[in-house]
Amino acid sequence: xxxxxxxxxxxxxxxxxxxxxxxxxxxxxxxxxxxxxxxxxxxxxxxxxxxxxxxxxxxxxxxxxxxxxxxxxxxxxxxxxxxxxxxxxxxxxxxxxxxxxxxxxxxxxxxxxxxxxxxxxxxxxxxxxxxxxxxxxxxxxxxxxxxxxxxxxxxxxxxxxxxxxxxxxxxxxxxxxxxxxxxxxxxxxxxxxxxxxxxxxxxxxxxxxxxxxxxxxxxxxxxxxxxxxxxxxxxxxxxxxxxxxxxxxxxxxxxxxxxxxxxxxxxxxxxxxxxxxxxxxxxxxxxxxxxxxxxxxxxxxxxxxxxxxxxxxxxxxxxxxxxxxxxxxxxxxxxxxxxxxxxxxxxxxxxxxxxxxxxxxxxxxxxxxxxxxxxxxxxxxxxxxxxx
Numbered sequence: 001x002x003x004x005x006x007x008x009x010x011x012x013x014x015x016x017x018x019x020x021x022x023x024x025x026x027x028x029x030x031x032x033x034x035x036x037x038x039x040x041x042x043x044x045x046x047x048x049x050x051x052x053x054x055x056x057x058x059x060x061x062x063x064x065x066x067x068x069x070x071x072x073x074x075x076x077x078x079x080x081x082x083x084x085x086x087x088x089x090x091x092x093x094x095x096x097x098x099x100x101x102x103x104x105x106x107x108x109x110x111x112x113x114x115x116x117x118x119x120x121x122x123x124x125x126x127x128x129x130x131x132x133x134x135x136x137x138x139x140x141x142x143x144x145x146x147x148x149x150x151x152x153x154x155x156x157x158x159x160x161x162x163x164x165x166x167x168x169x170x171x172x173x174x175x176x177x178x179x180x181x182x183x184x185x186x187x188x189x190x191x192x193x194x195x196x197x198x199x200x201x202x203x204x205x206x207x208x209x210x211x212x213x214x215x216x217x218x219x220x221x222x223x224x225x226x227x228x229x230x231x232x233x234x235x236x237x238x239x240x241x242x243x244x245x246x247x248x249x250x251x252x253x254x255x256x257x258x259x260x261x262x263x264x265x266x267x268x269x270x271x272x273x274x275x276x277x278x279x280x281x282x283x284x285x286x287x288x289x290x291x292x293x294x295x296x297x298x299x300x301x302x303x304x305x306x307x308x309x310x311x312x313x314x315x316x317x318x319x320x321x322x323x324x325x326x327x328x329x330x331x332x333x334x335x336x337x338x339x340x341x342x343x344x345x346x347x348x349x350x351x352x353x354x355x356x357x358x359x360x361x362x363x364x365x366x367x368x369x370x371x372x373x374x375x376x377x378x379x380x381x382x383x384x385x386x387x388x
Contacts, residue, residue, distance in 0.1 A: 007335040007371045011364030012154055012182060012312050014204045014211055021264045022208055029260035036253055038234065048256045055263040056246075062266055062274075063199060064190040065217055072216050072249035073259060077181045078104040079227070080200035080216035083249065084177050085109065085148070087224030088198070091116040093145040096136060096174075098160065099125045099350045100153040103343040105179060109148075119143070125350045128303050129158030137168050147176050151183035155347040155360065156302035157285070157312035159187065166195025175222065181205065182310050185269045186278055191217055198222070206277070207269060208365065209262030212255050218245075228252065277365055281311035284363040284372050288313050291376030295383050301351050301358060311363040314342075314351075317379070320386055322359045325379075329359075333378040337361045 008016050029051060035044035037052050056068035065071060074080040085108045089095060097105055099122050112118045121139050125131050136147070147169050152159050162178055169176040175197040180189055185206030191199055196217070203213025218224060226241050230251035235242040242248050269277065289305050292298050297318035303309045316322050326339035338360045341348055348354045361375060 005334065007333070007374055009361040009363060009367065009371070009375060010336045010338050011205065011367070012360060012362035013338055015206065015208050015364050015366075017366060018208055018210070018261070019265065019268045021268060022210070022261045025264035026210060026257045026261040029257040033256065033260070035256075037256055038232065038247075039253075051256055051260045051263065052254060055259045055266070058263050058266040058270065059215065062185075062189070062270060063201075063217060064192050066192070067220060067245075069245045070218055070220055072218060072246045073254055074214045074216055075212050075255070076204075076214045077179065077200050077202040080214055081105055081177075081179060082108050083216050083224065083227040084198045084200060084218075085146075086112065087227060088175065088177075088222070089116075089118060089146060091118065092143060094119040094121070094141045094143045095146045095148065096121050096123065096139050096144060097148040098123045098131050098150060100129045100131075100150050100156065100158065100160070100344065100347040101148065102150060102154055102179060102181065103345070104181075105148055105150070106346060122346060125158075125347075127351050128301075129153045129156035129160075129347060129350060130303075131160060133161055133164045133168065136165060137172075140168075140172050140174065144172070144174050147174055148179070149176065150179045150181075151187065151189070152310040152312075153302070153344070153347055154182050154312065155314050155342050155344050155358070156351060157182075157309035157314075158302055159183075159308050159310060162196070163194045169197075170195050175219075182312065185266075186274060186281065186310055188274055191219075203258070203262040203265070206364075207262060208265030210255075210258040213258045213262045216249070218249070224249065226251065272365070278310075280365065281363050281367070282309070284367055284369070285309060285311050285313050287369065288361060288363070288372050288376065291373070292379060295376075295380055297383065298379070301353070311367075312360060313362070314358040314360045316353065316356055316358045317383060320382070322357045325382065326359050328382055329375070329378055333374070335375055335378055337375075 037048035060068040184201040199217040203209035228251040232247040322339040329335040
């Protein structure tokens, strides 16, 4: 019997499948451009360096970054957020974050609270993840140095008003760090217009690149303490980390094949446009929400039907543990979703699911209407079986 086709609804974790040009670019780099970038003047090393620079240029175009060298490559968003937080805050600072932050923000902040006299205020959200912008301004203190905002919740799909928050940060002379893990390549991100001083992004989600890629935009007026120290291929005679960007923040050999794939993914996004990608994902999420709302005992989390959100639909079903529901969807229906607490306990607390967790289905650029309908039908059938 032929193997059933996988229905992949876990794009919030990583996008799959990648566009063919992404895998082609990775293979081409592995076969022809696999030297160490910046570590030699021979032709292959120069080509490898060119891959990195051209990838920065494409990212700068997507995010309206004036100088591509203000982008430091990382292995993922978690590393980028750690680089931003640990490299910027000082003892005695006050940081404002939101209650929909990922553990990649919460845990570094918790660590620094223990290690230095850092104050952190988490802005409460409603059950759908919305934050009152006015409350953020009220929370600013004389020692507030940084605001951290999750552009879109990885649990609820809620889109936070980054531009409005950026305007408040500018008014008070506070720097803004944005976690674009669920928005890069899906929502318009303009670091100039939105007042973003640091932007942490993954390469392997909405940008459609390989895993092990990501980056941090650092505004030119900011100087961070490097997270890593080591070889950069430049100023090798000096005992200190170079001051020039991006070398200051990129110790060690970069993932040239992965970044070649990321470049191809960003080009794909630029060609399709984030507006079309978002419209496609929004229509699918609306169809999924509407279908799930028709299942007795289902609870869909996040913004209501018809409201703006990214391609994430979290839900739970009365009487069925989310992990069990996810397991049945995988084993019996070949539908890949994620269950649990999604590395965001603060968002679960806001949504009222701290004790249960939830199932998260997340669509992507390649998801089809038929796949969404198959997920709805599977949940209906599982519900009926539990009623027998």
